[in-house]
Amino acid sequence: MTEQQPFELLQRYPHFELRRYPAHVVAEIRVTASFDRAGNAAFRHLFNYISGKNTASQKLAMTAPVIQGTGSQGTPQKVAMTAPVLQSGPLPGKDEPADFVVAFVLPAGLTAQTAPVPANPDVKIRAVPGSLAAAVRFSGSGSEAAFERHTDGLQAALALAGLTAVGPPRFARFDPPFKPWFLRHNEVVQDVQEPATATGTPGAGVG
Numbered sequence: 001m002t003e004q005q006p007f008e009l010l011q012r013y014p015h016f017e018l019r020r021y022p023a024h025v026v027a028e029i030r031v032t033a034s035f036d037r038a039g040n041a042a043f044r045h046l047f048n049y050i051s052g053k054n055t056a057s058q059k060l061a062m063t064a065p066v067i068q069g070t071g072s073q074g075t076p077q078k079v080a081m082t083a084p085v086l087q088s089g090p091l092p093g094k095d096e097p098a099d100f101v102v103a104f105v106l107p108a109g110l111t112a113q114t115a116p117v118p119a120n121p122d123v124k125i126r127a128v129p130g131s132l133a134a135a136v137r138f139s140g141s142g143s144e145a146a147f148e149r150h151t152d153g154l155q156a157a158l159a160l161a162g163l164t165a166v167g168p169p170r171f172a173r174f175d176p177p178f179k180p181w182f183l184r185h186n187e188v189v190q191d192v193q194e195p196a197t198a199t200g201t202p203g204a205g206v207g
Contacts, residue, residue, distance in 0.1 A: 028103035035144040042102035054116035084172035092148035175203040
């Protein structure tokens with residue numbers, strides 16, 4: 001089972017969930033491609049990084065499933081895969097090559113300082129602050145058309161709920177390409193402005 005990015009479930013709305021994401025670290029790469037091809041263009045570089053094409057700057061904890069490997073200083077480390085794979089960039093519907101950033105969420109417990117250094121200079125390690133976000137989950141292929149439809153629906157639902165979107169949405173894919181398309185788990189995740197007074201009943205969940 002792939003470790004999944006944790007979050008705190010604050011409230012379920014009719015068409016989305018309001019979540020609190022903790023600060024985390026990602027390995028990311030920028031690619032120029034169409035929306036549907038960006039993930040494939042980036043995947044090999046990111047997968048190579050977590051598979052050992054990195055230079056560990058210090059001994060990393062052997063706490064499974066965070067890190068697997070010898071843990072010796074300077075030795076390539078294998079990093080556990082964490083779902084989802086995130087894609088951000090121009091909104092779906094452009095149907096032409098553009099710059100997208102595709103990211104793997106690194107396992108909880110790693111920081112930007114303790115994550116192995118990528119051997120590929122195009123792969124960057126970045127700390128992401130915690131955020132309040134709305135997320136809508138859907139199944140299917142995770143195509144540009146599907147993400148466009150659910151992005152539009154989420155933006156409309158946020159307006160009805162009186163929530164204000166902050167920044168661009170993230171397009172999350174949780175499953176490998178070989179999984180049957182109708183069983184795949186995808187999400188649109190949109191950061192929203194912090195309300196003056198927090199609402200909802202705190203809970204816990206994983207994506």
